[in-house]
Amino acid sequence: MSIPADLKYTREHEWIKDNGDGTATIGITDFAQGELGDIVFVELEPEGTAFSKDDTFGTVEAVKTVSDLYAPVDGEIQEINEKLEDDPELVNEDPYGDGWMVKVKLHDESQLDDLLSAEEYEDVIA
Template sequence: MTVPAELKYSKDHEWVSVVSPKEVRIGITDFAQRQLGDVVFVEQPKKGDRFDSSRAFGTVESVKAVSEIYMPCDGTIVAVNELLADEPELINTDSYGDGWIVQVEPSRMKDLDQLLSADQYKEYLRSEED
């Protein structure tokens, strides 16, 4: 299982990557995509939609289940990954790259400090297995 050190993580298994001083990219973790299995559809919000932290902003549908995706910070959607409409399996093959889901302008970048580091996320996963 891959957990890139440069990303931040939520306990809901989303990852966050800072792409500019005002924007972050969000996707689901390798752990989450493995749990889901083969992804067949991704429901995404619209550009301009605003979400509060911990609110569902979309869903990922797999052959096994439908799972909600949660916003790890308050913010506004500035871009959605258009590739996922035709290639939802990118979440399985490249969850931290081409499989990103949305780009967001957080209300407060400082809120990202509350997310887990890679080491903290790995520890969280270990504690969930117990």
Template sequence: MSDIPADLKYIETHQWVRVADDGTATVGITDFAQEQLGDVVYIGVPDLGVTVNGGEEAGVAESVKSASDVFSPVTGEVIEVNESLEDEPEKVNEDPYGDGWLFKVRLADKGELDGLMDATAYSEHVAAEE
């Protein structure tokens, strides 16, 4: 079973979001997603300053065996990207919930989080896919 932290929110396409007290939302791909991808060789993230929309494509993750779109769980302005992934995309495999985060946004609407899955619901979603 994949690692599924209880403090995050999830979407069906296997991305997670962690919201800080200041309303900044950090986005990444789940442990299950990185396992399915295999060895990640490239991560494409949105540009700084662009607005990403919840549930819409925001980037790409490429591995030795496939490429997969990365969707943003939330809507907001991109305020930071994980530049270290340019040279070390394997961080997504090694630490998907820590150093392997993808980008950060300034949340447009905190209420949007209410529509996302908690760890229990996401765990059930993953179990149904396995």
């Protein structure tokens, strides 16, 4: 199972990558997609949607369950991964690459400091 060191994580199994320009990319972890099983549908809030930390920004539907996606920080959706409409299994195949969910404009970059490091996330799922 992969847990890239350059990302931050939540206890709800989302990852976030600081893009360095006031934006970040968010997805679900390799652990999460493995627990969900085969993902058949991803529904995301539209571009322009503002949210606060811990708000729901979408859902992931697998064969046996539906799981909410929780925002790790305050922000606004700037881009959704439209590939997931036709290819939701990208989340299973490449959760940290082609399977990303949304790109957001960060409202408070300091919130990234409150998230889990790769080592801390590894302890959560151990």
